[in-house]
Amino acid sequence: xxxxxxxxxxxLSGERLTLIFFLVYFLFSMLLVGKFSNPVNLTNxxxxxxxxxxxxxxxxxVFMNGGIDFSVTAILGLESVLGARVMTLVGDPLLSVxxxxxxxxxxxxxxxCINGLTVTMLKMPSFIATMATQLIFSGxxxxxxxxxxxxxxxxxxxxxxxxxxxxxxxxxxxTLAVVLATAFILHRTVLGRYIFAVGxxxxxxRISGIPIxxxxxxxxxxSGGLSALSGxxxxxxxxxxxxxxxxxxxxxxxxxxxxxxxxxxGGSGSIFGTAIGAxxxxxxxxxxxxxxxxxxxxxxxxxxxxxxxALLGVLRDAGRR
Amino acid sequence: xxxxxxxxxxxxxxxxxxxxAPAAKKSIGVALDNLNDPxxxxxxxxxxxxxxDLGVDLIIRxxxxxxxxxxxxxxDMIAQGVSAVVCVYVDSKSILQAVxxxxxxxxxxxxxxxxxxxxxxxxxxxxxxxxxxxxxxQGWKWMADYxxxxxxxxxxxxLVGSLSDENxxxxxxxxxxxxxxxxxxxxxxxxxxxxWNLEKALAGATNALQAHPEINCVFxxxxxxxxxxxxxxxxxxxxxxxxxKGHVIVMPYSGNKAxxxxxxxxxxxxxxxxxxxxxxxxxxKAAFEIAxxxxxxxxxLDPGFIISQSNLSxxxxxxxxxx
Numbered sequence: 159x160x161x162x163x164x165x166x167x168x169x170l171s172g173e174r175l176t177l178i179f180f181l182v183y184f185l186f187s188m189l190l191v192g193k194f195s196n197p198v199n200l201t202n203x204x205x206x207x208x209x210x211x212x213x214x215x216x217x218x219x220v221f222m223n224g225g226i227d228f229s230v231t232a233i234l235g236l237e238s239v240l241g242a243r244v245m246t247l248v249g250d251p252l253l254s255v256x257x258x259x260x261x262x263x264x265x266x267x268x269x270x271c272i273n274g275l276t277v278t279m280l281k282m283p284s285f286i287a288t289m290a291t292q293l294i295f296s297g298x299x300x301x302x303x304x305x306x307x308x309x310x311x312x313x314x315x316x317x318x319x320x321x322x323x324x325x326x327x328x329x330x331x332x333t334l335a336v337v338l339a340t341a342f343i344l345h346r347t348v349l350g351r352y353i354f355a356v357g358x359x360x361x362x363x364r365i366s367g368i369p370i371x372x373x374x375x376x377x378x379x380x381s382g383g384l385s386a387l388s389g390x391x392x393x394x395x396x397x398x399x400x401x402x403x404x405x406x407x408x409x410x411x412x413x414x415x416x417x418x419x420x421x422x423x424g425g426s427g428s429i430f431g432t433a434i435g436a437x438x439x440x441x442x443x444x445x446x447x448x449x450x451x452x453x454x455x456x457x458x459x460x461x462x463x464x465x466x467x468a469l470l471g472v473l474r475d476a477g478r479r
Numbered sequence: 480x481x482x483x484x485x486x487x488x489x490x491x492x493x494x495x496x497x498x499x500a501p502a503a504k505k506s507i508g509v510a511l512d513n514l515n516d517p518x519x520x521x522x523x524x525x526x527x528x529x530x531x532d533l534g535v536d537l538i539i540r541x542x543x544x545x546x547x548x549x550x551x552x553x554x555d556m557i558a559q560g561v562s563a564v565v566c567v568y569v570d571s572k573s574i575l576q577a578v579x580x581x582x583x584x585x586x587x588x589x590x591x592x593x594x595x596x597x598x599x600x601x602x603x604x605x606x607x608x609x610x611x612x613x614x615x616x617q618g619w620k621w622m623a624d625y626x627x628x629x630x631x632x633x634x635x636x637x638l639v640g641s642l643s644d645e646n647x648x649x650x651x652x653x654x655x656x657x658x659x660x661x662x663x664x665x666x667x668x669x670x671x672x673x674x675w676n677l678e679k680a681l682a683g684a685t686n687a688l689q690a691h692p693e694i695n696c697v698f699x700x701x702x703x704x705x706x707x708x709x710x711x712x713x714x715x716x717x718x719x720x721x722x723x724k725g726h727v728i729v730m731p732y733s734g735n736k737a738x739x740x741x742x743x744x745x746x747x748x749x750x751x752x753x754x755x756x757x758x759x760x761x762x763x764k765a766a767f768e769i770a771x772x773x774x775x776x777x778x779x780l781d782p783g784f785i786i787s788q789s790n791l792s793x794x795x796x797x798x799x800x801x802x
Binding site: 196202206304305308309316392397398403404405447448 | 543544554557570572575
């Protein structure tokens with residue numbers, strides 16, 4: 159019985175289950191969905207996964223503490239329009255790209271900082287704190303632009319979203335770097351161990367001398383910074399600053415993290431699992447689109463998959479106990 | 480466990496190398512803004528009928544108003560090897576990236592419903608849309624004549640759509656120009672930005688009617704917002720039939736079923752009619768023919784039509800709300 163439970167626990171362990179599910183689904187799509195295996199389509203899948211993977215990596219950090227960051231879509235919109243405005247104001251193309259991107263990253267980090275301070279200092283639940291910043295900053299983006307988009311971005315800026323480095327699309331290169339760096343931080347550093355400890359049990363972490371507030375603050379900083387980086391890629395790919403950028407992405411971000419095996423109650427999770435979860439969502443969208451399935455059916459299927467994986471997570475946790 | 484994953488991985492890689500897609504017959508990619516309103520369904524009806532008539536496969540995608548998603552969908556269509564792309568774009572600036580991608584793949588890009596100018600590196604093959612400026616001017620001239628005839632001064636609440644929508648800018652422009660020419664009887668009291676969001680429209684209209692009881696005319700940029708407007712007027716006790724005390728003139732745009740019904744109920748004086756079925760049909764037909772080598776001239780701007788109480792039975796048939 160114990161052996162059975164252990165093997166069930168191993169099978170259901172977050173990222174393994176996601177990887178198996180992904181490979182099976184990918185295989186079936188290859189065999190059954192016409193044009194899915196077209197190299198251009200596969201490249202598109204990877205490029206389109208880039209934003210979602212980076213955003214989901216940031217969200218994974220917040221999930222590790224049993225929290226959530228609703229402000230990511232507001233960060234995308236605000237940084238997109240303000241960064242675009244900076245770029246259109248600075249004359250020199252390269253300088254404008256540098257200052258625009260720096261400003262976009264600063265906005266993400268600043269909002270992450272506000273979220274972190276609100277959660278740690280005011281002891282506000284993350285879903286309330288980030289919902290408030292979401293409303294404030296998405297409102298600010300719309301007010302600033304009157305919901306209009308900002309075009310005329312410098313040509314070199316498009317390299318980030320549409321350029322290639324040794325033949326590999328830039329979004330894929332950046333995403334790979336982000337996944338490796340965040341996985342290293344989470345799984346191979348002292349900060350990573352602190353994050354797991356704080357997410358598992360605050361009291362035990364405190365007794366162990368772990369700086370809880372500082373650790374939680376950093377989670378929101380990661381989320382804000384990575385949202386900003388994703389926004390840079392998205393703005394570059396779109397060629398315009400848009401106040402409503404990424405407004406439909408929140409469900410996919412949460413879905414990628416949950417499907418990737420990160421516990422919604424905190425304390426367990428993996429960056430690789432999240433990355434696979436994000437690619438799985440894009441593959442699901444892509445393959446069902448190719449099959450001509452309506453978008454509302456696709457949304458329903460994604461919802462069902464999230465419920466299924468969350469349910470398996472509960473089973474896994476029960477197996478561990 | 481590791482063995483299982485390794486086997487699955489190996490099979491997936493082999494499949495990716497060995498199973499190419501079979502050659503398919505020609506198809507046209509259709510990238511829509513949304514399908515959450517009968518207006519879009521009216522366009523889609525024209526698109527579907529054209530696809531059937533021409534015997535061409537249509538790959539239809541909707542982006543739910545997300546410009547980034549729309550560009551990704553068009554990238555997917557190019558990867559699928561469509562012979563042309565028809566697009567009701569979400570954002571006039573970001574769509575240029577998709578047009579460039581179509582140009583690079585030598586696939587003609589045809590716009591539908593929203594006009595788009597070619598740029599130096601993004602060439603549009605053709606397009607069809609309602610001339611929103613001309614239609615707005617036509618409708619507002621009709622309304623100015625109506626007000627003069629009835630010795631009214633119009634204090635207008637304008638419910639504005641998303642400002643990234645080219646049509647919205649043209650509707651605002653058309654309204655402003657007629658207002659300028661008729662400043663003795665038409666005045667703008669308040670503009671409410673709705674971003675095509677019903678909750679925002681309802682809240683904005685409710686607040687405006689409360690703050691400015693002098694409002695006696697609501698001009699909305701789409702009759703998608705009509706339900707929210709009627710709710711706000713009902714809350715203010717001002718949704719009354721034409722001619723009754725406290726009646727507020729409501730000017731819906733595009734001609735859906737709700738606005739036609741409200742006209743039949745004698746609550747609405749007029750609506751701006753758009754032949755969206757024809758737009759969808761002609762866009763697909765043009766995309767198909769251009770992909771087959773036919774040359775098309777300048778894009779088409781349809782002037783639309785005004786549906787009023789006096790021509791209701793004759794013109795309402797053309798509105799998509801009557802399909």
